[in-house]
Amino acid sequence: MSPPHILGRFAPSPTGPLHAGSLVAALASWLDAKAQHGQWGVRMEDVDTTRCLPGMAELILQQLAACGLHSDLPVWHQSARSTAYQTALTSLTERQLAYPCACSRSDIAQALRHIGQAKPRHGELVYPGTCRQGLHGKPARAWRLRTDVDMSNWPVALINKAQAAMLNEVSNACVMTPNSSSLAPLGTLGTLPPLAAVQWLDRRLGWQSQDVAHEVGDFILKRADGCFAYQLAVVVDDAAQGITDVVRGADLADNTARQIMLQRALGLPTPRYLHTPLVLGPDGHKLSKQNGAQALNTTHPLAALNAAARVLGLAAASGAVADALGQWVTQWRGQWL
Ligand SMILES: [Zn+2]
Numbered sequence: 085m086s087p088p089h090i091l092g093r094f095a096p097s098p099t100g101p102l103h104a105g106s107l108v109a110a111l112a113s114w115l116d117a118k119a120q121h122g123q124w125g126v127r128m129e130d131v132d133t134t135r136c137l138p139g140m141a142e143l144i145l146q147q148l149a150a151c152g153l154h155s156d157l158p159v160w161h162q163s164a165r166s167t168a169y170q171t172a173l174t175s176l177t178e179r180q181l182a183y184p185c186a187c188s189r190s191d192i193a194q195a196l197r198h199i200g201q202a203k204p205r206h207g208e209l210v211y212p213g214t215c216r217q218g219l220h221g222k223p224a225r226a227w228r229l230r231t232d233v234d235m236s237n238w239p240v241a242l243i244n245k246a247q248a249a250m251l252n253e254v255s256n257a258c259v260m261t262p263n264s265s266s267l268a269p270l271g272t273l274g275t276l277p278p279l280a281a282v283q284w285l286d287r288r289l290g291w292q293s294q295d296v297a298h299e300v301g302d303f304i305l306k307r308a309d310g311c312f313a314y315q316l317a318v319v320v321d322d323a324a325q326g327i328t329d330v331v332r333g334a335d336l337a338d339n340t341a342r343q344i345m346l347q348r349a350l351g352l353p354t355p356r357y358l359h360t361p362l363v364l365g366p367d368g369h370k371l372s373k374q375n376g377a378q379a380l381n382t383t384h385p386l387a388a389l390n391a392a393a394r395v396l397g398l399a400a401a402s403g404a405v406a407d408a409l410g411q412w413v414t415q416w417r418g419q420w421l
Pocket residue numbers: 184185186187213214215216
């Protein structure tokens with residue numbers, strides 16, 4: 085019997101060096117793959133080339149290598165994947181699941197004021213669906229996914245038998261609550277049909293639910309500046325690479341319902357998800373470059389790894405880096421598998 089092919093990934097943005105917070109996600113995803121006798125890959129989320137800094141991808145790989153974390157696969161670069169993202173967007177558009185949008189931010193704010201829903205979510209405005217009915221001669225700025233479609237019975241592609249067994253458990257978790265019909269007539273502003281919530285199971289956080297249509301709205305797949313959006317790129321790449329387990333920081337948990345919705349729309353598999361605790365900065369928010377995270381010091385890799393392990397609830401390890409990683413693999417297996 086061949087073991088199931090497990091593939092995990094760590095997906096940093098090469099906009100700055102790794103810091104203590106990003107090492108937690110890197111270590112957790114590596115441990116999870118290794119604890120399942122699987123492989124682990126690094127994916128550079130450099131889809132937004134304007135934000136990437138030259139040399140940063142190489143620096144991140146050096147930092148990972150210093151911590152004993154080596155990609156088992158060739159490093160994947162989103163910047164080389166535009167054709168695949170466009171193919172996915174075209175497929176969605178042809179099936180009327182995606183549409184062009186001409187709205188600027190102020191157009192959206194104005195439309196929301198009209199229907200008395202001006203409250204932003206995480207600073208983002210919930211798109212009210214203005215352009216579902218067409219552009220009325222205005223130029224397309226961005227492309228959006230229709231979120232008012234019931235996808236609960238749509239088939240999901242499976243990678244292999246092991247994935248099928250695993251997904252069976254999860255896809256039961258990924259059902260959406262019943263919606264009125266599949267592709268309802270184009271919604272009128274403010275009178276959307278009953279909306280579907282995406283429910284999914286996180287291995288640490290438990291059951292999660294999000295009514296994407298109400299809480300997020302039709303979200304962007306391709307931005308006004310021509311860049312493909314993070315959500316689309318991640319979903320297309322997770323499927324293209326055959327990722328079975330997504331292990332990443334809890335700040336990204338909020339994206340998962342959108343990504344599951346996109347997987348459904350594209351007929352792609354849903355991986356398992358585990359969102360790790362975050363390292364907080366001095367301001368109480370997730371540690372990031374914006375709130376002064378220092379670049380990871382890999383002069384003493386074991387110290388950096390022990391700090392990351394502590395966040396993950398793993399016991400301190402000593403000895404060589406490889407020995408420490410081995411101890412944590414065993415602990416991880418006991419804790420999460
Ligand atoms: Zn619009």
